[in-house]
Amino acid sequence: MIDIIFVQTDTSHPVGFECDMDREHDWWLFVQTHIQTYFVIDGKRIVMPAHAAILYPPHSLIQYGAAEKKIYSDDWTRFYTDEPFICKGNIPLETPFQTRDYMFIKQLLHLLACENFFNNKYKESSIQALFQLLFSKLHESLSSDADDFRELELLQLHMNIQNNPASPWSVPEMAKQLHICPRHLQKIYQKRFGITCMDDVIQNRLLLAKEKLEHTDIPVYRIAEQCGYSNTEHFSRQFKQHFAVSPNMYRRSKKNPDL
Numbered sequence: 001m002i003d004i005i006f007v008q009t010d011t012s013h014p015v016g017f018e019c020d021m022d023r024e025h026d027w028w029l030f031v032q033t034h035i036q037t038y039f040v041i042d043g044k045r046i047v048m049p050a051h052a053a054i055l056y057p058p059h060s061l062i063q064y065g066a067a068e069k070k071i072y073s074d075d076w077t078r079f080y081t082d083e084p085f086i087c088k089g090n091i092p093l094e095t096p097f098q099t100r101d102y103m104f105i106k107q108l109l110h111l112l113a114c115e116n117f118f119n120n121k122y123k124e125s126s127i128q129a130l131f132q133l134l135f136s137k138l139h140e141s142l143s144s145d146a147d148d149f150r151e152l153e154l155l156q157l158h159m160n161i162q163n164n165p166a167s168p169w170s171v172p173e174m175a176k177q178l179h180i181c182p183r184h185l186q187k188i189y190q191k192r193f194g195i196t197c198m199d200d201v202i203q204n205r206l207l208l209a210k211e212k213l214e215h216t217d218i219p220v221y222r223i224a225e226q227c228g229y230s231n232t233e234h235f236s237r238q239f240k241q242h243f244a245v246s247p248n249m250y251r252r253s254k255k256n257p258d259l
Contacts, residue, residue, distance in 0.1 A: 002086075002131050004116045007077035009109050010034075017072035018065035027078050028086070029056040030134075031064070032105055034073035036159060039064045039096045047163050049155050051102040053138060057093050067163060075109045085132060090139050098152050100141040108134045153178050154192050158200070165204035166228035171197055201228075206242050209235070213251040220247045 005027055032053045039046050039054060040063035047067045056062050066072040081087065099105055108130055115126045157174060160167075174197055175185040189197045205227045212223045224235035239247050 001080070001082055002127055003080040004112065004127065005078040005080070007079075007109055007113045007116055009075040009106050009113065011074055011076060013066075013072040015069055015071055016066060019062060021062040023059045023061055025062075026058045027080055028058060029062060029078050030054075030076060031056075032075045032099060032102060032109070034075075035070050036067045037064055037072075037074075037096075038067040041094060041096070046096060047156065047159050048096045049098065049152070049159060051099050052096045053099045053105070053141070054096045055091050055093055055138075057087075060094050067159075075106050077109060077112060081131075083128075083131070085135055089135060090142065091135060092142075097142055099138070101137055105134065105137055108137070150178070150188075151192075154189065157189075157197075158193055161197075161200050162204050165201060165208050166226060168228065169198070169201045202238060203242075205229070206239055209239060209247065210243070210250065213247055214254045220251075223247070 030053070033048070033050060035050050037048055037050075037052060039048065039052075040061075054064070112127060112130050112134075115123055115130065120126065157177065161169065171182045171186060175182040178185060180188075186196055189195075189200075193200065195203070209223050209227045212218055212226065213220075216223075218226070220236070221232045224232045227235070229235035236247055239245075239250070243250060245253070
């Protein structure tokens with residue numbers, strides 16, 4: 001039995017959208033995102049690229065939202081079921097993963113919306129067949145080869161650096177996350193993004209510092225701390241190397257453009 005409560009594609013929400021639901025619900029929820037999205041799993045915030053999917057079972061804690069300053073958009077369905085291929089299938093629960101053929105999955109959800117809206121003679125069997133196809137496609141995504149997953153892991157690391165530049169990043173710790181040696185990580189990271197891991201961290205820290213210098217009155221030493229620097233002089237030196245001006249001079253130029 002599959003009883004659809006609601007299904008929709010290309011849903012839009014305002015910038016900064018967040019979904020936070022307690023465990024009181026008794027339905028299933030499937031979501032496929034269109035933009036970079038964060039998921040809170042076991043209290044840990046995980047950022048995923050666009051076209052990530054997640055399956056929430058009944059009575060699960062649902063927390064996710066936009067991880068970038070864009071209009072949030074996704075495809076989703078909320079439903080009741082006791083089907084073994086869903087309840088005891090191969091799709092991990094409360095675990096975000098990347099979908100390989102997101103447009104096809106989106107089309108399947110659109111077809112489900114149409115079947116659910118009309119009371120056709122074979123509505124129930126059509127919905128059953130579409131769900132089986134949907135879950136087969138999701139299983140395909142999870143069956144990607146090692147190279148595909150390594151690419152996803154690199155993208156996730158890259159985005160986590162962009163979103164959390166002030167974290168205490170180090171090459172050995174990054175390599176540990178990907179279960180590879182530091183030298184290999186540096187090689188494949190630079191090949192993929194055209195920049196080394198730590199240069200990427202520095203670049204994103206300094207971009208964050210620029211934004212804080214321009215839009216806040218926080219003292220420079222505090223900004224240095226908030227951007228991951230334990231030494232203000234080191235921060236100021238790196239800032240000047242990258243932007244040819246000290247943090248204080250940059251702030252003054254933005255506050256008083258005529259100077």
